[in-house]
Amino acid sequence: xxxxxxxxxxxxxxxxxxxxxxxxxxxxxxxxxxxxxxxxxxxxxxxxxxxxxxxxxxxxxxxxxxxxxxxxxxxxxxxxxxxxxxxxxxxxxxxxxxxxxxxxxxxxxxxxxxxxxxxxxxxxxxxxxxxxxxxxxxxxxxxxxxxxxxxxxxxxxxxxxxxxxxxxxxxxxxxxxxxxxxxxxxxxxxxxxxxxxxxxxxxxxxxxxxxxxxxxxxxxxxxxxxxxxxxxxxxxxxxxxxxxxxxxxxxxxxxxxxxxxxxxxxxxxxxxxxxxxxxxxxxxxxxxxxxxxxxxxxxxxxx
Numbered sequence: 001x002x003x004x005x006x007x008x009x010x011x012x013x014x015x016x017x018x019x020x021x022x023x024x025x026x027x028x029x030x031x032x033x034x035x036x037x038x039x040x041x042x043x044x045x046x047x048x049x050x051x052x053x054x055x056x057x058x059x060x061x062x063x064x065x066x067x068x069x070x071x072x073x074x075x076x077x078x079x080x081x082x083x084x085x086x087x088x089x090x091x092x093x094x095x096x097x098x099x100x101x102x103x104x105x106x107x108x109x110x111x112x113x114x115x116x117x118x119x120x121x122x123x124x125x126x127x128x129x130x131x132x133x134x135x136x137x138x139x140x141x142x143x144x145x146x147x148x149x150x151x152x153x154x155x156x157x158x159x160x161x162x163x164x165x166x167x168x169x170x171x172x173x174x175x176x177x178x179x180x181x182x183x184x185x186x187x188x189x190x191x192x193x194x195x196x197x198x199x200x201x202x203x204x205x206x207x208x209x210x211x212x213x214x215x216x217x218x219x220x221x222x223x224x225x226x227x228x229x230x231x232x233x234x235x236x237x238x239x240x241x242x243x244x245x246x247x248x249x250x251x252x253x254x255x256x257x258x259x260x261x262x263x264x265x266x267x268x269x270x271x272x273x274x275x276x277x278x279x280x281x282x283x284x285x286x287x288x289x290x291x292x293x294x295x296x297x298x299x300x301x302x303x
Contacts, residue, residue: 002042006068007061009089011082015061016068017090018042021049026101026125027094028056029087031063033107033132034158034211035167035175037203038062043289044104044296053297056101061090063109065210067203078213084115091123101125104296106285107132108214117242126303127246128296131254131282133261136240136268138220139232141260148258149222156224158215164208172204179283189287196286237268245271245303249295251280251287273299 001020008014018038021028028048030041038060045058062069064086065078072078092098102125105113110132117127133141141148157163167174179192215221223229246269252259259276266272275295280287 007093011085011089013064013070013086015090017059017061019059020045021057023057025055025057028058028102029100030060031105031109031113033109037067039199040285044293047293067206071207071210073209075213075216078217080111080115083112084119087112087116088120099123104128106130117244121243124244127244130249131251131257133257134265134268136235137261137265139235142222143232145260151256151258152222155215155221158212163212167208191286240268242269247299248274251277251284253280254282256282
């Protein structure tokens, strides 16, 4: 059974959360991406909270700026280290050591998962990343790979000052193709039903400014048309490494994040396993939740 609550953190942020499993059990945290919300993890929360599947305390927060979590309007409030801090303080609210036994993260959630793994490696048992680029390989591909530059061009649209208004117009007319455009056919993989659309409408009705601010604040974006390539930030290698055993699940039909982002990942993550998933898109958690569960379970048994 899914419980919902709001958790006030010492840094002043409040995160609306979904959870399953008894407090005090080993902590398993799930981080969503754009334009999603914590509800995408419900099936996994209930599964891994069950005693026969680990008996974890499973929590999926809505990131700041999403659903009912705190949503500051300042772009600077969405810098990556602040969302990593949210995660660290959420973990500390669950156990004195602030330890996350398993961290599962998708899309933007993965950006903060990579960050947590680097900055708080002593508090992390295992990391699972689902179609979320590592900042080291993403910066490289944005600089050197024209295909990834073209695939990431949408980021500049989402960073526009009027992006949230454009996205909300006409019952989110521009939002639905973000899901369905990944797969030929009118209904994609069939998961985007009217009840699921209603869940998304409820999330988006709370506001999209925070979500768009993630794209405004990040320096990792391709050049605007006719403009020179932006300078990529200097990313020292030691600020990008993750020591925890890490599973990367990568859906190969992701049109926005290309498989070249996996090249060289072992330079940053020595205890790395990669599972490439043919016939799946960026939304693999929606498309194949049982497959995702099975791969995570197998990884937990091995690591």
